[in-house]
Amino acid sequence: MNGYLLQMTNVSKTFPGVKALDDVKLEIRKGEVHALIGENGAGKSTLIKILAGIYKPDPGAKFSFEGKEAEIQKPIDATLKGISIIYQDLSLFPNLSVAENIYIGRDSNKKPWKKVSWAAMEEKAKKALKELGVEIDVHTPVEKLSIAQQQLIEIARALAFDSKLIVMDEPTSSLSAGEVEKLYKVINDLKNRGISIIFVSHKLKELFTVSDRFTILRDGKYVGTYDTEELSEDKLIQLMVGRQVLYEKNKEKIKTGKTLLEVKGLSKEGNFKDISFELKEGEVLGITGLVGSGRTELAQAIFGVNRPYDGELKINGETVVIKSSEDAVKKGVAYVPESRKTQGLVLRQSIINNISLPVLKQLRNKFKLVDRKKEVQLAKHYVETLDVRPALPERAAGDLSGGNQQKVVIGKWLSTKPKILIIDEPTNGIDIGAKSEIHKLMRKLASEGMGIIVISSELPEVLAVSDRILIMRHGRIAGEIGIGEATQENIMNYALLGPKAEGLYQEEAPA
Amino acid sequence: MNSILKSKEISIAMIVALLSILLTFLSPVFLTADNLLDVIKGNAVLGILAIGMTMVIITGGIDVSVAAVTSAVCVILGKIMVAMPDSPISIVLLFLIGPLLGIALGAINGVLVAKIQIPAIVVTLGMMSIINGLVLYITNGQYLNSSSFPSVFLKFSSFEVFGVSIVILMFIAVALFTWYLLKYTLIGREVMAIGGNKDSAVRVGINFDKVQIFVFSYMGFLAGIAAIAQTAYTKAVDPNGMLGLELMVIAAVVLGGANIMGGRGTIMGTILGVLLLGIVQNGLILARIDTFWQKVFTGIIILLAVSYDHIQYKRSQEKLSKIEVEA
Numbered sequence: 001m002n003g004y005l006l007q008m009t010n011v012s013k014t015f016p017g018v019k020a021l022d023d024v025k026l027e028i029r030k031g032e033v034h035a036l037i038g039e040n041g042a043g044k045s046t047l048i049k050i051l052a053g054i055y056k057p058d059p060g061a062k063f064s065f066e067g068k069e070a071e072i073q074k075p076i077d078a079t080l081k082g083i084s085i086i087y088q089d090l091s092l093f094p095n096l097s098v099a100e101n102i103y104i105g106r107d108s109n110k111k112p113w114k115k116v117s118w119a120a121m122e123e124k125a126k127k128a129l130k131e132l133g134v135e136i137d138v139h140t141p142v143e144k145l146s147i148a149q150q151q152l153i154e155i156a157r158a159l160a161f162d163s164k165l166i167v168m169d170e171p172t173s174s175l176s177a178g179e180v181e182k183l184y185k186v187i188n189d190l191k192n193r194g195i196s197i198i199f200v201s202h203k204l205k206e207l208f209t210v211s212d213r214f215t216i217l218r219d220g221k222y223v224g225t226y227d228t229e230e231l232s233e234d235k236l237i238q239l240m241v242g243r244q245v246l247y248e249k250n251k252e253k254i255k256t257g258k259t260l261l262e263v264k265g266l267s268k269e270g271n272f273k274d275i276s277f278e279l280k281e282g283e284v285l286g287i288t289g290l291v292g293s294g295r296t297e298l299a300q301a302i303f304g305v306n307r308p309y310d311g312e313l314k315i316n317g318e319t320v321v322i323k324s325s326e327d328a329v330k331k332g333v334a335y336v337p338e339s340r341k342t343q344g345l346v347l348r349q350s351i352i353n354n355i356s357l358p359v360l361k362q363l364r365n366k367f368k369l370v371d372r373k374k375e376v377q378l379a380k381h382y383v384e385t386l387d388v389r390p391a392l393p394e395r396a397a398g399d400l401s402g403g404n405q406q407k408v409v410i411g412k413w414l415s416t417k418p419k420i421l422i423i424d425e426p427t428n429g430i431d432i433g434a435k436s437e438i439h440k441l442m443r444k445l446a447s448e449g450m451g452i453i454v455i456s457s458e459l460p461e462v463l464a465v466s467d468r469i470l471i472m473r474h475g476r477i478a479g480e481i482g483i484g485e486a487t488q489e490n491i492m493n494y495a496l497l498g499p500k501a502e503g504l505y506q507e508e509a510p511a
Numbered sequence: 512m513n514s515i516l517k518s519k520e521i522s523i524a525m526i527v528a529l530l531s532i533l534l535t536f537l538s539p540v541f542l543t544a545d546n547l548l549d550v551i552k553g554n555a556v557l558g559i560l561a562i563g564m565t566m567v568i569i570t571g572g573i574d575v576s577v578a579a580v581t582s583a584v585c586v587i588l589g590k591i592m593v594a595m596p597d598s599p600i601s602i603v604l605l606f607l608i609g610p611l612l613g614i615a616l617g618a619i620n621g622v623l624v625a626k627i628q629i630p631a632i633v634v635t636l637g638m639m640s641i642i643n644g645l646v647l648y649i650t651n652g653q654y655l656n657s658s659s660f661p662s663v664f665l666k667f668s669s670f671e672v673f674g675v676s677i678v679i680l681m682f683i684a685v686a687l688f689t690w691y692l693l694k695y696t697l698i699g700r701e702v703m704a705i706g707g708n709k710d711s712a713v714r715v716g717i718n719f720d721k722v723q724i725f726v727f728s729y730m731g732f733l734a735g736i737a738a739i740a741q742t743a744y745t746k747a748v749d750p751n752g753m754l755g756l757e758l759m760v761i762a763a764v765v766l767g768g769a770n771i772m773g774g775r776g777t778i779m780g781t782i783l784g785v786l787l788l789g790i791v792q793n794g795l796i797l798a799r800i801d802t803f804w805q806k807v808f809t810g811i812i813i814l815l816a817v818s819y820d821h822i823q824y825k826r827s828q829e830k831l832s833k834i835e836v837e838a
């Protein structure tokens with residue numbers, strides 16, 4: 001043995017028309033936390049799926065595991081070798097008990113009429129949970145657990161399989177700060193036991209906290225493997241994107257025009273209370289605050305889909321009542337929702353069909369049928385101006401990377417020619433290069449006279465795009481800061497402590 | 512094991528109990544052993560099919576060809592029986608041929624659904640139409656009655672244990688066997704898993720195609736058993752006798768608490784669903800209400816039950832998401 005638990009070399013994967021991986025290598029030492037990093041579309045998930053036995057690599061790939069040559073043809077091959085994958089969306093069965101979820105998959109290669117021993121199953125599950133130091137009743141159906149608990153179930157499953165290598169794909173994406181800390185502890189424990197971990201994430205800070213080494217992929221190619229000490233955030237980003245992009249605080253000033261939107265005393269039981277603000281032409285207003293502070297609910301109320309509420313809305317100085325999303329569009333308000341995959345896009349349909357969706361009525365010809373030519377033209381226009389890649393409007397939206405999907409959603413709403421654009425978490429799960437492109441896009445739209453509201457939890461992002469920042473806390477506006485004075489620290493203070501930031505509230509501030 | 516399912520079964524059982532109490536007051540005949548056994552016997556075929564359908568629905572599938580497949584097996588068994596010797600071996604042969612025919616037809620459904628990935632509703636609608644057409648072609652729509660069956664079959668049909676008909680015994684056997692299969696065998700757990708989350712199932716190495724083919728084949732197998740039960744119950748083969756029964760089968764499963772989207776469903780629930788439908792039917796007869804009202808009532812019960820269930824489910828989901836936001 002050469003100290004490596006896993007070696008994958010010469011790994012290529014060709015999909016019809018795309019080379020997703022091109023001669024990539026990945027070497028994992030025993031007992032290390034290894035960060036696998038790259039922009040969306042760099043080939044991380046393809047590589048992981050090959051390791052998992054879900055995809056077959058192109059011929060020529062070589063795997064060795066524990067010093068021996070290995071073949072992984074099916075998921076069960078990986079499982080039996082001791083490789084467990086924890087996907088971002090988890091691989092759990094909500095309808096089954098904790099015990100079964102932990103045990104499942106172990107017998108996939110056995111005869112179908114093999115008797116299942118519930119006692120053994122529960123025993124194994126209890127043992128695995130105990131090893132993790134977690135107390136969850138093994139009879140509970142998984143659908144009753146929180147996301148953090150569900151993730152622990154996945155880790156327990158890996159332990160129950162005596163895994164030597166655990167892959168965690170974006171494990172912290174839906175965890176709170178406290179839960180993330182706990183996860184780090186678990187990872188440390190696993191490491192101390194000699195279990196290797198491949199950690200996939202977009203959050204650089206966290207990768208530097210947990211990882212011993214980094215392997216970087218770019219555009220399906222292997223860039224390099226580095227010890228954490230050799231890297232800085234700047235250098236890592238440079239390696240990932242091959243060019244220097246780091247978004248910094250917005251400094252340029254766009255001339256603002258007349259007031260577009262006036263919100264006066266908006267309240268909705270259990271959602272938000274007494275919200276008042278204005279939005280001007282050419283202004284980007286950032287709204288931030290912790291998840292659950294009522295930001296999204298407020299945006300949806302303005303867009304007319306979270307009703308009824310008290311208070312008053314004025315657009316262009318006129319009092320309006322927005323009863324539905326259709327109504328909002330008519331009045332020049334567009335809302336790009338947080339979840340592009342479920343609320344923003346019809347993934348299976350083409351880019352064309354997605355972009356034209358909100359304006360189909362206007363694209364009708366004299367027979368009241370949709371004019372396909374106009375539709376294609378419209379889509380082409382946005383694909384070009386927003387630089388959607390690949391620039392193939394016929395492609396299904398689901399085939400695009402996250403950043404490009406987001407551009408399509410924005411294009412879709414721009415097609416309604418809004419005056420007020422509300423964007424909820426505009427760059428969630430998008431790689432850094434695409435993020436800064438989307439930031440630029442928002443600035444550009446504002447400079448063309450649009451009023452933009454950006455809702456985001458990511459403070460650097462809020463600072464990069466906003467002219468003014470509202471901070472929400474427990475459904476109220478806790479503070480307002482102009483971009484001149486805004487810092488991550490003072491925003492966090494408002495978000496955590498409220499307007500009277502004098503220590504009245506004794507809440508823990510996340511790091 | 513699963514508290515949601517348990518509470519669901521209890522609520523169906525409560526409805527069955529309430530209805531029974533009501534009917535006891537309305538008609539002195541209702542709460543007699545004979546009447547109750549008749550209700551179960553009369554719905555045993557429905558029950559056998561509903562148990563198979565529970566499996567299909569748990570995986571998120573549907574099979575609307577069940578009644579047609581059962582009819583086809585009935586007709587073929589009827590034709591064969593005419594030529595069979597009057598010896599117990601004939602009964603054994605029936606129990607071999609019937610299920611095998613059913614499995615063959617079910618497997619065709621399963622392969623089309625799993626391998627060619629045609630939606631189950633489309634495959635089984637097609638299958639239903641083909642079989643119904645062929646059955647009419649073969650039989651000209653005519654009855655085969657007991658006079659042409661060997662007398663050993665008629666003896667088999669009237670076999671009872673402590674007054675419990677063979678038809679009911681078959682239903683019980685099927686229920687127990689399937690319950691065991693679902694709870695204690697690997698394939699049974701894989702059926703549950705696939706219904707819960709298909710992607711997860713594939714990731715943990717469950718062969719999705721295999722499970723789907725199994726589920727449809729098992730449905731066919733039970734259709735074969737149901738065909739024997741049906742022939743024993745009516746002592747005749749009526750090629751049109753089961754037209755539209757598939758709706759009742761699906762209704763019983765859904766009433767029993769199975770989720771039509773997959774992932775939820777139990778044998779106990781389905782049995783209660785069958786009983787509920789049977790008792791409503793019986794009650795309407797005892798109350799001398801015209802038979803065409805039966806369908807109306809059945810439909811109303813299904814819509815009420817499913818709406819109630821869905822509203823409950825949505826509420827629990829809302830609760831879940833609220834907690835997450837506050838955390």
